[in-house]
Amino acid sequence: MSDKTILLDHGSGGLASQELISGLFLKHLTxxxxxxxxxxxxxxxxxxxxxxxxxxxxxxPLFFPGGDIxxxxxxxxxxxxAMRGGRPICxxxxxxxxxxxxxxxxxxIIISIRDASETSxxxxxxxxxxxxxxxxxxxxxxxxxxxxxVDESIALSSRNGRPGDAVILSxxxxxxxxxxxxxxxxxxxxxxLRSDTMALHRLVASILSAYPAQVRTFRDPTRGGxxxxxxxxxxxxxxxxxxxxxxxxxxxxxxxACEILGxxxxxxxxxxxxxxxxxxxxxxxxxxxxxxxxxxxxxVVIGRLENGRAGRVLINTPIGGSRVVTPLHGEPLPRIC
Amino acid sequence: MSDKTILLDHGSGGLASQELISGLFLKHLTxxxxxxxxxxxxxxxxxxxxxxxxxxxxxxPLFFPGGDIxxxxxxxxxxxxAMRGGRPICxxxxxxxxxxxxxxxxxxIIISIRDASETSxxxxxxxxxxxxxxxxxxxxxxxxxxxxxVDESIALSSRNGRPGDAVILSxxxxxxxxxxxxxxxxxxxxxxLRSDTMALHRLVASILSAYPAQVRTFRDPTRGGxxxxxxxxxxxxxxxxxxxxxxxxxxxxxxxACEILGxxxxxxxxxxxxxxxxxxxxxxxxxxxxxxxxxxxxxVVIGRLENGRAGRVLINTPIGGSRVVTPLHGEPLPRIC
Numbered sequence: 001m002s003d004k005t006i007l008l009d010h011g012s013g014g015l016a017s018q019e020l021i022s023g024l025f026l027k028h029l030t031x032x033x034x035x036x037x038x039x040x041x042x043x044x045x046x047x048x049x050x051x052x053x054x055x056x057x058x059x060x061p062l063f064f065p066g067g068d069i070x071x072x073x074x075x076x077x078x079x080x081x082a083m084r085g086g087r088p089i090c091x092x093x094x095x096x097x098x099x100x101x102x103x104x105x106x107x108x109i110i111i112s113i114r115d116a117s118e119t120s121x122x123x124x125x126x127x128x129x130x131x132x133x134x135x136x137x138x139x140x141x142x143x144x145x146x147x148x149x150v151d152e153s154i155a156l157s158s159r160n161g162r163p164g165d166a167v168i169l170s171x172x173x174x175x176x177x178x179x180x181x182x183x184x185x186x187x188x189x190x191x192x193l194r195s196d197t198m199a200l201h202r203l204v205a206s207i208l209s210a211y212p213a214q215v216r217t218f219r220d221p222t223r224g225g226x227x228x229x230x231x232x233x234x235x236x237x238x239x240x241x242x243x244x245x246x247x248x249x250x251x252x253x254x255x256x257a258c259e260i261l262g263x264x265x266x267x268x269x270x271x272x273x274x275x276x277x278x279x280x281x282x283x284x285x286x287x288x289x290x291x292x293x294x295x296x297x298x299x300v301v302i303g304r305l306e307n308g309r310a311g312r313v314l315i316n317t318p319i320g321g322s323r324v325v326t327p328l329h330g331e332p333l334p335r336i337c
Numbered sequence: 338m339s340d341k342t343i344l345l346d347h348g349s350g351g352l353a354s355q356e357l358i359s360g361l362f363l364k365h366l367t368x369x370x371x372x373x374x375x376x377x378x379x380x381x382x383x384x385x386x387x388x389x390x391x392x393x394x395x396x397x398p399l400f401f402p403g404g405d406i407x408x409x410x411x412x413x414x415x416x417x418x419a420m421r422g423g424r425p426i427c428x429x430x431x432x433x434x435x436x437x438x439x440x441x442x443x444x445x446i447i448i449s450i451r452d453a454s455e456t457s458x459x460x461x462x463x464x465x466x467x468x469x470x471x472x473x474x475x476x477x478x479x480x481x482x483x484x485x486x487v488d489e490s491i492a493l494s495s496r497n498g499r500p501g502d503a504v505i506l507s508x509x510x511x512x513x514x515x516x517x518x519x520x521x522x523x524x525x526x527x528x529x530l531r532s533d534t535m536a537l538h539r540l541v542a543s544i545l546s547a548y549p550a551q552v553r554t555f556r557d558p559t560r561g562g563x564x565x566x567x568x569x570x571x572x573x574x575x576x577x578x579x580x581x582x583x584x585x586x587x588x589x590x591x592x593x594a595c596e597i598l599g600x601x602x603x604x605x606x607x608x609x610x611x612x613x614x615x616x617x618x619x620x621x622x623x624x625x626x627x628x629x630x631x632x633x634x635x636x637v638v639i640g641r642l643e644n645g646r647a648g649r650v651l652i653n654t655p656i657g658g659s660r661v662v663t664p665l666h667g668e669p670l671p672r673i674c
Contacts, residue, residue, distance in 0.1 A: 013560025013606075014665030038494070039417040039557070040390030042487060045382065053377030054429035054482055058467045080376040092391035094480050096433070130395045133671060136475040141467075143431050145391055145482035150379060157375070220376070223350025269350075328351030334470060 004103035011097070011131030020129065024107060028114040031123035033090075041125035043090060048149035051086035053077060057142040060335040062105065064183050066175075066194030069142055070109040072271060072337055074116035075199045076222070077144040082201035083218045083274065085156050085208055086148030091117065093127040093144055098137035106140065120199040122146070148201075153212060160216035161237030165305040166283035168276040170203065170290060171196070171298040172249045173226055177268030178257045180336050189260070191253030198272025203295040207276065211286055214279040221275055222337060224328040227266035229275055230303075230313045231327040237277075240308030243315040243325070247302045266315075267328050269336045277305065341440035348434065348468030357466065361444060365451040368460035370427075378462035380427060385486035388423035390414060394479040397672040399442065401520050403512075403531030406479050407446040409608060409674055411453035412536045413559070414481040419538035420555045420611065422493050422545055423485030428454065430464040430481055435474035443477065457536040459483070490549060497553035498574030502642040503620035505613040507540065507627060508533065508635040509586045510563055514605030515594045517673050526597070528590030535609025540632040544613065548623055551616040558612055559674060561665040564603035566612055567640075567650045568664040574614075577645030580652040580662070584639045603652075604665050606673045614642065 009016035026035060033041045057073040074091065081088040093113065097106070117124055175196040182189060204218055216237075221229040234241045250258075250265050258265050272295070278286050283301055290296030303315075313325040346353035363372060370378045394410045411428065418425040430450065434443070454461055512533040519526060541555055553574075558566040563585075571578045587595075587602050595602050609632070615623050620638055627633030640652075650662040 008671045009666075011560075011671060012665060014565055016666070017560075036494075038421060040388050040421050040423065040483075040485075042421060043387040043389060045385065045387055045486075048382065050380040050382055050484065051377050052380060052427065052429060052482075052484055053463050054431045054480065055465045056431045056433050056467045056480060058433060058469050084375060084377050084379060086377065090389065092389060092482050094391045094393045094482075096393050096395060096478055126390050128392045130393045130478075131671065132395050132475060132478075135472065137478075138469060138473040141433055141469075141474075141478065143391065143393060143480040143482075145389075145429050145431075145480075146377075147387065147389055147484065148377075149382075157373075223354075228351055328349060329346075329353070334345045334348060334468065 006097045006099060006101040006103060006106065006131060008099050008131050008133065011129060024110060025127065028110045029124050031125050033125040043125065046149045048151050051081050051084050051148040051150050053080040054143065054145040055080060057337055058335050059337050061183055062139060064195055065179055067197040068109060068112050069140065070112035071116045071197050073142040073144045074113055074120060075197050075271060076337065077146040078120055078122055078199045078201050079220045081146050081148035082204040083220055084150060085154040085204065086150045087205065088122045088146055088148040088201050090123055090125040091144050091146045093124045095129045096137055096141040097129065097131045098139050099131055099134045101139045109140065154208060156215065156217045158217050158219065158233045158236035161233055161239055161277050161305045163239060163305055163307045164280045165216060165277050166280045166301045167241060167303040168278060168283065168287060168299055169226065169249060169302045170274045170296045172251045173270060174250060174254045174265035174268035176271040177336055178254050181261065181333055182257055184333065189257050193253050193257060196270055196272035198295055200274050200295055203290065203293050206293060207286055207289055210289055211282055214282040214286065216277040219275045221270050221273060223269050225267040225269060227313065227325045228327045231311065233277060234313050235311030237305060238310040239305045240312045240314060241303055242306055243303035245315050245317050247300055249298055249300050266325060271337065343434045343436060343438040343440060343443065343468060345436050345468050345470065348466060361447060362464065365447045366461050368462050370462040380462065383486045385488050388418050388421050388485040388487050390417040391480065391482040392417060394674055395672050396674050398520055399476060401532055402516055404534040405446060405449050406477065407449035408453045408534050410479040410481045411450055411457060412534050412608060413674065414483040415457055415459055415536045415538050416557045418483050418485035419541040420557055421487060422491040422541065423487045424542065425459045425483055425485040425538050427460055427462040428481050428483045430461045432466045433474055433478040434466065434468045435476050436468055436471045438476045446477065491545060493552065493554045495554050495556065495570045495573035498570055498576055498614050498642045500576060500642055500644045501617045502553060502614050503617045503638045504578060504640040505615060505620065505624060505636055506563065506586060506639045507611045507633045509588045510607060511587060511591045511602035511605035513608040514562065514673055515591050518598065518670055519594055521670065526594050530590050530594060533607055533609035535632055537611050537632055540627065540630050543630060544623055544626055547626055548619055551619040551623065553614040556612045558607050558610060560606050562604040562606060564662045565664045568648065570614060571650050572648030574642060575647040576642045577649045577651060578640055579643055580640035582652050582654050584637055586635050586637050603662060608674065
């Protein structure tokens with residue numbers, strides 16, 4: 001098995017494709033709907049509005065401390081649904097394989113997708129596989145799209161921020177980005193750098209069930225990091241966001257690695273964190289709810305929304321200064337997710 | 338504009354990404370839901386069960402007579418929904434761009450996606466863009482996922498075939514496959530070879546509204562062609578399918594090109610055709626409904642389901658012989674869609 005590779009035939013729609021589907025995908029992915037092997041999945045409808053999202057994953061390397069492209073693809077799309085207040089119900093899985101890809105690597109990724117899907121309780125219900133010739137892809141690109149339902153009473157939006165609102169970050173910052181960066185740079189550092197990839201739908205559900213009217217919006221600060229996401233929220237709400245540098249939660253290993261590489265953690269991608277903009281009067285209670293969960297145990301209030309220039313993010317430094325935090329301009333590292 | 342190319346920065350999640358989204362995607366794709374620019378789309382729910390599908394498109398060349406990768410991606414995913422009896426309501430659009438891709442080519446594709454989406458009445462409501470370094474992709478790969486609704490009374494399945502059922506093909510065979518093949522081979526032939534890429538949801542709706550109980554299944558014979566799809570239906574229904582070679586609708590130009598290249602049209606991909614397995618008593622009436630539409634004007638009954646070895650497809654030749662039609666084994670040509 002270990003010297004088996006992906007062939008162009010695996011994408012033909014013929015017998016080799018069927019073998020890949022039965023021998024690999026259905027061996028691990030066991031949703032009854034997927035097993036129907038029709039070109040599309042039929043699912044029971046539920047109450048609420050529909051939430052729909054798509055994301056492609058091209059992360060390099062495919063495997064990294066804390067996760068791999070498969071886990072990222074399941075968690076990332078679940079999180080996009082969750083950020084709108086959605087209860088995720090299913091995912092699609094579309095693979096673009098490069099001829100010559102190691103079959104064992106593909107199987108590791110499929111097993112990881114299965115594990116992430118089962119742990120999250122969100123099944124893969126439909127899929128597609130294409131194979132491109134050697135040199136026209138890069139081993140595997142993964143697309144997951146997802147569907148969820150959201151109660152009609154929930155209307156989260158980056159435009160909803162009000163002066164005085166608290167900015168909560170659900171945990172430490174930069175773990176995914178720095179893990180991929182050091183891996184790609186070939187740097188080995190002391191300490192335990194690992195991706196934070198994690199599904200956040202249960203954290204979001206626990207907050208919304210207790211405080212449906214006090215949350216303005218959730219956002220997951222992936223590409224571009226906390227800085228870029230907060231700039232978008234500040235612009236959409238027409239307000240200034242003021243952060244307290246001392247409050248920013250950063251693991252010691254991450255901070256050390258950032259200093260060595262000359263990187264700013266505010267711009268690093270996160271794959272298991274969310275920003276919550278909430279009514280300041282309930283911020284402490286919401287923080288309490290979050291800290292009772294595994295996903296939100298390190299949550300902190302990192303700043304506030306204020307009247308001021310629309311779309312500006314400021315940060316107060318420990319020595320009493322203040323500086324502007326601009327959104328990300330260039331690409332710090334391609335293929336972070 | 339014509340010498341502009343895609344840069345890694347366009348996939349950063351930062352300002353360059355925003356420029357691509359506003360300056361190109363939102364310039365052409367105008368769904369109010371998409372304009373919200375949130376990470377996922379929120380949509381009104383409708384009656385019925387949900388239908389959900391995904392497909393990636395890696396066709397080479399990107400542009401070909403009768404269409405391009407964008408048109409194919411919109412029509413193909415609409416058709417997957419339609420084959421289950423679904424009324425398509427929206428699509429997602431996820432692009433994997435190669436650094437250095439011509440910006441003008443990307444814009445042509447986006448315009449084509451817009452046109453196909455508008456003509457079909459199925460909006461793009463959410464999207465994603467990634468950029469991979471030069472040599473790690475091939476200009477552009479497109480993923481579209483789609484959602485539809487299907488009446489609970491409709492239960493189409495390849496397992497539903499019964500002895501005596503008629504096999505209807507909605508039009509001529511092989512047009513897409515032969516167009517891509519001759520294009521890739523650099524062969525110029527007389528006559529007008531062009532892809533049949535077309536959305537079939539309205540054809541399906543017109544049949545199902547008149548004959549909801551007489552259709553066993555719809556299938557679109559894409560990769561692997563009519564031969565492979567019919568083998569799957571014969572296997573799922575546990576019956577033999579007998580085709581009449583004289584009835585197979587093939588355009589003169591397609592037949593000529595197949596003879597030159599030594600190809601069998603039964604295995605060529607179609608992108609705007611469906612197979613309908615229907616109650617033989619209503620086959621003529623259903624054919625009448627189909628022929629009144631642009632999509633089904635060349636529809637014909639090409640064969641029947643019969644008791645016999647499960648999963649076998651036979652073809653009766655004009656000289657009184659009969660041969661077995663196996664499913665596709667190898668890949669006749671990668672990247673047909």
